[in-house]
Amino acid sequence: MFKNFIAGEWLDGARVSRNINPSDTRDLVGEYAQADAAQARLAVASAEAAFPAWSLSTPQQRFDILDAVGSEILARRTEIGDLLAREEGKTLPEAVGEVTRAGHIFKFFAGEALRPGGELLPSVRPGVGVEITREALGVIGIITPWNFPIAIPAWKIAPALAYGNCVVFKPADLVPGSAWVLAEILSRSGLPQGVFNLVMGRGSEVGAVLLEDARVSAVTFTGSVGTGQKVAAACVARMAKFQLEMGGKNPLVVLDDADLDVAVNCAVQSGFYSTGQRCTASSRVIVSEGLQQRFVAAMVEKMKTLKVGNARQAGIDIGPVVDQTQLNQDLDHVRIAQQQGAKLAFGGEALAENEQGQPGFYLRPALITETSPEMRINREEVFGPVVSVQTARDYEHALALANDTPFGLAAGIVTRSLKHATHFKRHSQAGMVMVNLPTAGVDYHVPFGGRKGSSYGSREQGRYAAEFYTVVKTAYTLP
Ligand code: NAD
Numbered sequence: 164m165f166k167n168f169i170a171g172e173w174l175d176g177a178r179v180s181r182n183i184n185p186s187d188t189r190d191l192v193g194e195y196a197q198a199d200a201a202q203a204r205l206a207v208a209s210a211e212a213a214f215p216a217w218s219l220s221t222p223q224q225r226f227d228i229l230d231a232v233g234s235e236i237l238a239r240r241t242e243i244g245d246l247l248a249r250e251e252g253k254t255l256p257e258a259v260g261e262v263t264r265a266g267h268i269f270k271f272f273a274g275e276a277l278r279p280g281g282e283l284l285p286s287v288r289p290g291v292g293v294e295i296t297r298e299a300l301g302v303i304g305i306i307t308p309w310n311f312p313i314a315i316p317a318w319k320i321a322p323a324l325a326y327g328n329c330v331v332f333k334p335a336d337l338v339p340g341s342a343w344v345l346a347e348i349l350s351r352s353g354l355p356q357g358v359f360n361l362v363m364g365r366g367s368e369v370g371a372v373l374l375e376d377a378r379v380s381a382v383t384f385t386g387s388v389g390t391g392q393k394v395a396a397a398c399v400a401r402m403a404k405f406q407l408e409m410g411g412k413n414p415l416v417v418l419d420d421a422d423l424d425v426a427v428n429c430a431v432q433s434g435f436y437s438t439g440q441r442c443t444a445s446s447r448v449i450v451s452e453g454l455q456q457r458f459v460a461a462m463v464e465k466m467k468t469l470k471v472g473n474a475r476q477a478g479i480d481i482g483p484v485v486d487q488t489q490l491n492q493d494l495d496h497v498r499i500a501q502q503q504g505a506k507l508a509f510g511g512e513a514l515a516e517n518e519q520g521q522p523g524f525y526l527r528p529a530l531i532t533e534t535s536p537e538m539r540i541n542r543e544e545v546f547g548p549v550v551s552v553q554t555a556r557d558y559e560h561a562l563a564l565a566n567d568t569p570f571g572l573a574a575g576i577v578t579r580s581l582k583h584a585t586h587f588k589r590h591s592q593a594g595m596v597m598v599n600l601p602t603a604g605v606d607y608h609v610p611f612g613g614r615k616g617s618s619y620g621s622r623e624q625g626r627y628a629a630e631f632y633t634v635v636k637t638a639y640t641l642p
Contacts, residue, residue, distance in 0.1 A: 165195045165343045167363055169202060170209035171356030176202065176364065182340055185252040185483040186473040187521040192250045195339040198364040203331070203372035206360035210302040210329035211378045213357030218299040218327040220355075225276035225325055228352045233269030235348050236262060236317075243313065243344055248474040250340040251312050252482040252524070253437045255475050265317035265345070267607050268624070272321035275626065279326070292640045297633035299327030300404065301380030304373030306333050306366070306394070308386040309485055310440045310546075312341035318607070319383045320345070322628035324359065331360045331379065333370055335386075337485055339363045366390065377401060383623075383631065384408070385442075388544075388616060395619060406620035406631050408442065408612060410544040411572035413602045414565035415445035416587065418558060419453035421577040425599055426454075427461045429577055430550065433601035435469065435528040438482055439548035440489075442617075443573040443595070443603040447541055449553045449564045459552060462530055463509045471525050472517040484524040484547055493547030497529050500540035500551065506533040511549070536567050544570070558583050566592045572613030573602040594618060 166173040176196030184190035198206075236243065244259030253261070282295040303323040307315045316334060323330050334342030346361035362369050370390075373379050374397035381404035384394045391407040398405035415433065417426040433445040450458045474482030484490040490513060497511040511529030516522050528548035534541055540551045555561035558580075565574055565587075574593035578584055584598045594613035595605060605611055610622035621630035 165193055165339065167196050167198045167202065168346045168350050168359070168361040169198070169206045170360070174202065180336060180339065180363070182250050182338070184249050185485055186249070186475065186517070186523045188523060189521075190249070192246070192340050195343065195363050198362040198369050200368050200372050203362050203364065203369045204376060206331045206362050207302060207372065207376050207378050209357035210331050210360055213355055214299070214301055214329045217329055217355060217358045220327065222277045222279065225327070226273045228354055229269050229273035229276060229321060229325055232348055232352050233266045233273060236269060236345075237266035240266065243341065245475060246344065247312055247341045248482070250338050251309065252474045252485055253440075254479050254482050255477075257437055258474070261311060261314045264607050265313045268314070268317040269321045271608055272325040272628075275322070275629070276325040280629070286639060290641055292642070294638045294640070296636050296638070297326070297629060298636055300632065300634055301328060302378055303328045303330050303632065304333070304379040304382040305330055306370050306373060306382065306384045306386065307335055307342075309335035309337040310437070310442070312338035313345055315385050316342055316345055318611070318624050320349070320359070322632045324354070326629060326632040328632055329358050331362060331373060333362050333364065333366070333373060336363075336365065374398060375401070379403065381405060381631070391619070404631070406623070408618050408623065409616065410546075410570060411442045411444070411613065411617050412447060412542065412544055412568045412570045413443060413445045413573045413593070414447045414449050414568070414575070415602055416555070416561045416565050416574075416576040417448060417450045417454060417458055418561065418576070418578040418580065418583060419451045420579045421454060422579065423454070423457060423461055426458060426577040427465050429575060429599070429601045430462060431465055431469070433575070433603035434550035435481055435548040437603070438484055438526075439528070439550075440485060440546055441603045443605065445573070445575055445602040446545055446549065447551050447553060449555050449561045451555045451557060451561055455552075455554050459508060459530070459532055466509050466528055466530060469528060471514065471527055473519065473521055473523070481528060481548060484526050487524060489547065490524045490526060493526055493545055493549055496540060496543070496545040496547070496549055497531065500531045500534065500538060503538045503540070504533070505531045505538060505540060505551070508532045536564060542568065562587060562590060569616040570613070571615035572617035573597065575600065575602040
């Protein structure tokens with residue numbers, strides 16, 4: 164039984180959740196304690212008690228702890244990556260890559276702990292000095308989704324601690340394993356008791372405490388739009404700071420002058436890898452008329468070669484969907500697209516088992532063509548290996564189609580035209596823009612986030628993380 168870490172102790176929960184391997188549903192990854200609301204409140208109380216001392220800890224103390232956590236994650240990347248692939252279903256190389264990213268993030272924020280920025284200005288009044296500094300907020304409630312079981316927790320926990328905050332962390336119910344390993348490493352890292360707490364449990368119970376408890380100064384959330392709206396409403400009601408990263412319907416524009424291999428590679432990588440379960444996945448490919456037929460034909464040829472199977476097996480390109488509910492959602496979207504008049508050009512069928520006969524939530528990646536902008540397949544996030552194709556008359560039309568979405572996380576363009584690439588970077592209504600690169604796959608040391616319905620609040624990651632995890636103080640001194 165894997166327990167919760169609250170007030171420096173490993174505690175049993177009120178219930179138990181079973182972590183199932185989506186590549187082979189007969190395989191139980193482990194049983195994990197589920198905290199209830201009272202335990203979540205205990206975690207908040209312990210974080211609140213730890214805050215005064217931790218917020219005054221030295222940059223060296225924070226550097227040493229975060230750096231050591233990063234080193235251990237990197238040293239154990241293969242082992243933790245295997246666990247991550249087993250519980251979430253992304254392929255082993257992708258999972259090891261995610262763990263590596265988590266290690267790098269801890270090391271980046273170890274460095275940031277040593278570099279707290281500030282400003283010293285002369286006052287407009289004679290003899291007075293003005294200092295602008297950043298201070299820790301207090302207790303940060305961290306709520307994360309299932310699709311990046313260690314990288315998203317890392318990019319919230321590491322900056323929270325680096326800037327002197329205490330943490331109550333609630334991972335997604337489907338993937339407690341990687342979160343637990345991260346918590347176990349943090350529990351041995353030298354953090355004072357109460358500075359970091361892990362509370363696994365239901366969103367409606369444990370998550371709700373983090374939204375409603377007045378001792379939680381700020382909530383950082385990544386997940387679906389619906390839950391994000393609940394987070395926002397609860398935080399506004401009690402004037403708590405919050406930050407939301409939510410869904411996407413990311414466009415990839417392919418112009419007539421594109422290198423076809425680059426275009427197919429970008430579309431396959433960011434549409435289907437990680438089983439399409441990435442908020443930055445390009446689920447809409449917008450192709451200009453002249454290349455459309457060749458692009459679709461090349462995509463189908465490439466998709467025939469993609470091997471769907473057990474995430475931990477060598478040579479597999481696409482692992483399973485995370486669970487039955489998500490698989491049903493993916494299949495529904497494929498069906499609805501066809502009902503609305505689109506054509507299924509390839510894939511889209513569930514496979515009850517893989518080539519080894521292991522039962523899992525397998526779906527052959529789907530390419531849907533002959534779609535129009537108002538179809539649900541072009542408006543709603545599927546969150547699976549399902550890509551739609553839209554046809555554009557020219558660059559201007561492609562740009563308009565790309566921006567015709569309530570979301571704005573990532574957008575890409577494949578072109579050899581510097582003019583169009585430059586224009587697209589400026590006029591795309593997305594938080595992150597990629598030229599001749601997949602929309603998924605970003606660096607860990609620069610800001611991450613979107614616009615419109617995809618994100619709310621300040622950016623995550625890189626130095627921009629300080630905006631969320633600190634509060635600015637202006638001090639005036641007359642010596
Ligand atoms: P989800 O909204 O169902 O759950 C996210 C987290 O919120 C989980 O920990 C869940 O337990 C918790 N939660 C649920 N109800 C709650 C409540 N009432 N109060 C407090 N917490 C509650 O999302 P998911 O299915 O885990 O993740 C998939 C979604 O995440 C997709 O929409 C995807 O686009 C999005 N996502 C976005 C980004 C990004 O950076 N923009 C990154 C990854 C995933």
